[in-house]
Amino acid sequence: MTSETRQASVTDAEELSDEALLAAHVAGDPAAFGQLVRRHQDRLWAVALRTIRHGEDAADALQDAYISAYRRAGSFRGDSKVTTWLHRIVVNACLDRIRHNKVRKADALPDDHDRMADLASRATSQPDLVAQGAVRADIASALNELNPDQRAALILVDMEGYSVEEAATMLGCATGTIKSRCFRGRAKLVPLLEHLREPS
Incomplete structure (x- = not known):
């Protein structure tokens, strides 16, 4: 060719x-x-x-x-x-x-002390990125508290933007099941992420 x-x-x-x-x-x-x-x-x-x-x-x-x-x-x-x-x-x-x-095994800290110092200096010089990273870490930690089925439903519907019908097709279940998983998952996330809500 x-x-x-x-x-x-x-x-x-x-x-x-x-x-x-x-x-x-x-x-x-x-x-x-x-x-x-x-x-x-x-x-x-x-x-x-x-x-x-x-x-x-x-x-x-x-x-x-x-x-x-x-x-x-x-x-x-x-x-x-x-x-x-x-x-x-x-x-x-x-x-x-x-x-x-x-x-799940915990990730070890890097052995390279220079790399750790570099990461720490970047973190202190970029507070917005650190705050964003902390929020992402909080959300990830909260998602890990959900059972896998609820987590998958919420990720597809709330994070990836798929419709309930599309998520139901992807996960091989009824649309009512997806709605229930999303409702229960969101209810579990509310107290876990309450600290992220901006004061009114």
Whole structure:
């Protein structure tokens, strides 16, 4: 394959819909699945990271999800968007990993004392970033208090902006179940995040 032909095939793949890329993958196109993943990897990574909150576990879950989607592409029936199907696989891979990793090891502090001093000096010189980081840490900690099903529902609906119907499709349950999980999850988060509310 010449460089012009290779460039033309890449351009063609970029113009294909998600459904066409998945169909091309099932038909044996070796580049189609990679193009599909590249197109959506940022959002899929964000969902994995928000669901698990631990970088290595999120990366492992995302890798498991990609392998699962690669192997199960032929079973995609077209009842939903390809992105909905991919998100469902990612969320399910994350929930499986959470269930199997009930006990979490604490991250060790870096051994590099110079690096620690550098991080500390940056933190003190950028108070807004520190405050934002503290708020994010508080929210992440509060989310970890929820059961995995409630956390997944809240992340998809409240953080990723999916509709209740889309989240129900991704998680393979009824819309009423998603509404219930969101309601109960929010109720649990209120006392945990009360300190973040601005005084009236």
